[in-house]
Amino acid sequence: MARRVFLHIGAPKTGSTYVQNVLWSNVETLKGVGILLPGKFSAHDEAMADLRGMNWHATPAWSWDRIADKAAGWPGDVVITNEGLGAATDAQAARAVRSMQPAEVHIIVAARDLWRTFPSMWQQSIRARSVWSFEDFIQAVERGRFEDFWEHHTANRMLRRWGDLVPAANRHLITVPGPGAPRDTLWRRFAEVIGIPDGVCDLTVPMGANTSLGxxxxxxxxxxxxxxxxxxxxxxxxxxxxxxxxxxxxxxxxxxxxRFGVGPERAEWVLDLAEQQIKDLDDYPCEVVGDLAELRPVDPQPQPTPGQVxxxxxxxxxxxxxxxxxxxxxxxxxxxxxxxxxxxxxxxxxxxxxxxxxxxxxxxxxxxxx
Structure with a gap:
């Protein structure tokens, strides 16, 4: 039986690809210090889709129950990582946590400032086959017609949806450092939560495959x-x-x-949202690794929207x-x-x-x- 299971559930566009690249590049080394990543990278994505009932894979080889069985058969710590997990419903999240017990279940959520999140999230939706314009996307969020953005793509609600299922000491919020921070800051914060000592993992891996498009x-x-x-x-x-x-x-x-981003006419709106987000997370009992102030946009520079190309x-x-x-x-x-x-x-x-x-x-x- 696993001792502890860490469910890294998102949010999307918070450096998860870089963290996952480090984990999967060091999977054998981690196993040597008692930390298991069940299956392969694709196994976690297929298990996430199975848990959420998403028909994303034509012939999936892995289900959530299969990855849970792998976790149960490991005597040490287990890490399951997929940024799509955060969008699970209350019932799906409860099933996921329950399937890992009686191991000690931990929830890891990462948060990023909204000024960078909005354009990144829209671009990611386009790269997942969406067709709406950036203006339609941002208007839908602004006018309250796209609640899924807050439910599926930000730390606040997914942390409560998953975090309420485990003790407060087992909830971990990692803030994404701002531009200019050392390259490995995000990884070191993630490793701190799991208890991976410095020097165990080789960090000479690509920052991430999600290079932003113009x-x-x-x-x-x-x-x-x-x-x-x-x-x-x-x-x-x-x-x-x-x-x-x-x-x-x-x-x-x-x-x-x-480059593109949120237009200058919405800068004040985004800054107000950031303050609300910081207050909400500050009120929620969990471990914060990093600084909530990093969720406050620093000197946001106005950029054109894609519709202005x-x-x-x-x-x-x-x-x-x-x-x-x-x-x-x-x-x-x-x-x-x-x-x-x-x-x-x-x-x-x-x-x-x-x-x-x-x-x-x-x-x-x-x-x-x-």
Missing amino acids: AAEVEVLRRVNQALGDRYPHRAPYQRAVQRHLVDAVLKNRTNEL RHDQLLETAIETIIGMITHAEELHGLVPEPRVSPIVRLRRRAAGKVKQSLRMVKAAPRQRF
Whole structure:
């Protein structure tokens, strides 16, 4: 039976990819100090989708019960990490916690300031096949028509939904450090919660695979999603095709110089929301690793929204993207080795080719009359 189980449930866009990269890159080392990550990275995503009843994987190999069984069979500590867990309903969260008991269950939630969260969250939704504009997204949040943003993508509500299921001492809120903080600050905070000593893990891993796209690039992707319609009904095939061949291979590798964000007309609104968020979290009994003040935007710089990208900029980006995908296709073609053919088969093919050539010559020759 596991001693402790740490459920890292989100929130999305809080550096979870970097933390997960460190964990999965050191999975054997962690096992050597008594910490298990059951299965592989995909197992945690499939188990999360199973728990939430999401039809995201066409042929999932892992269920929540299977990952819970793996945890139960480990004598030390267990870490289960997926930022989609935070969006579980009350009943789903209760089932998840219950399935890990009688181990001591801990809930880990990370929080990031809203000035950076809004554009990042919208972009992530586009990369998950959404088609709405940034203006539609931000208006929906502003006018109270998108409660799922607060329920599924911010620490406040998901911490209460999950945290209320465990003792206060087992609730952990990690704040995401602001720009300019040392690269490994977020990891060290995460490791502190679990009890991973300094120096155990190799931190020379990529910060994360979720490189932000520029305004023109994400708008191209949004329009591609619109054109795709109902193709790729499952999330996993969409990610394999669009994420791999368009986003990862081309869009991420562009300069992405044209940045975007919340427009200046909403700066005061975001600052007010930040103060409400800080107060709400300060009132909730849990361990705070970091500083709630980091959730307060520091000197927010106004940036244009994606809807303000000029048509000529968008057209140029689309054309360069097509060129990039052609190059990518050529590179993939070069990676596919020519099939190996035995000498006997080659001789047979050569002989067959000569026979066909002779027959064509006979057919093409003019017929003589007698």
